[in-house]
Amino acid sequence: MSLTETTPLVTADEITGIAQDVWGSFLAMDLEPAEPHDEPFAGESVTGCVHLAGAWGGSVIVEAPTTHATAAAEAMFAAEAGSLSWDEVSDALGELTNMVGGNIKGLLPAPSTLSIPSVAGGESYTLRVPGAVLASRVLLTGPAGPVRISLWRS
Amino acid sequence: MKILIVDDSKAMRMIVTRTLRQAGFADHDYLEAADGAEGLAVVQTERPDLVLSDWNMPDVNGIEFLQKLRASGNEVRFGFVTSESTDAMRALAAESGALFLIAKPFTSDTFAEALSGVLAA
Numbered sequence: 001m002s003l004t005e006t007t008p009l010v011t012a013d014e015i016t017g018i019a020q021d022v023w024g025s026f027l028a029m030d031l032e033p034a035e036p037h038d039e040p041f042a043g044e045s046v047t048g049c050v051h052l053a054g055a056w057g058g059s060v061i062v063e064a065p066t067t068h069a070t071a072a073a074e075a076m077f078a079a080e081a082g083s084l085s086w087d088e089v090s091d092a093l094g095e096l097t098n099m100v101g102g103n104i105k106g107l108l109p110a111p112s113t114l115s116i117p118s119v120a121g122g123e124s125y126t127l128r129v130p131g132a133v134l135a136s137r138v139l140l141t142g143p144a145g146p147v148r149i150s151l152w153r154s
Numbered sequence: 155m156k157i158l159i160v161d162d163s164k165a166m167r168m169i170v171t172r173t174l175r176q177a178g179f180a181d182h183d184y185l186e187a188a189d190g191a192e193g194l195a196v197v198q199t200e201r202p203d204l205v206l207s208d209w210n211m212p213d214v215n216g217i218e219f220l221q222k223l224r225a226s227g228n229e230v231r232f233g234f235v236t237s238e239s240t241d242a243m244r245a246l247a248a249e250s251g252a253l254f255l256i257a258k259p260f261t262s263d264t265f266a267e268a269l270s271g272v273l274a275a
Contacts, residue, residue, distance in 0.1 A: 021259055022258075022259045024259075025259035025260070025261060026169060026259055073165065076165040076166075076168065076169055077164075077165055077168055078168070078172065088164065088165070091163055091164050091165050092163075092165040094163065095163035095165050095166050098163070098210065098237050099237040099258045099259060101237070102210070102236065102237025102238040102239075102258065103237060103257075105238055105240075106238065106239060106240055110240055110242060111240075111242060114210055114237075114238060116162070116210065116211070116212050
């Protein structure tokens, strides 16, 4: 069970704005806020993660069904449906995570460093940052389905 | 003119190239490298006129890449395209010899504005 911060330094609205900007600019996908939850997505999913260390330490985790991650990658690579490899899908979700994380970093106390993104994919897996406290979480929905973004403070 | 795009994400290298073409810079030769170490090698062999580099990369990151170039006496025109854009990073980039820092996400207008003077020179 995780505790949730009551006064996060980065609000859900700010994370929503960053995600809408990234998805809108690079994928031409409009995202709308939905009620956040921590239930796993049905079927296969892809999860990207970047860590912040320094004046503020924590992690940014971006989760989406594989169908969403694949559609995002196809938009980024300007590729035909079904033509991309897992490496290309994970590259794309990693870069989306990096952009969200980099923009969130700009709202947090400095100086800090941002890690290179890690990406996991599959079915029925969990990703945990041991000891971390959930600072903010948003669930957004768009034409390719949902995406969940969580900010954890270590 | 040769433009070298350095980013560890293949997807982002494609987006940067596509956006540059949309911004009106289609008549240039585009080169790619996946990190600063590879970027240093490409700069030596290909002698690009402009380098557009990510900041957060494995091995040799963007600021180390720029500093190594300048330490070797290479004065190639250099700009950052990065998801991080704090005041401290902008100051360090300028101090180290970068002409500009473009924050991700960007649009073709962002590139047109940042590069029009640089590529016209």
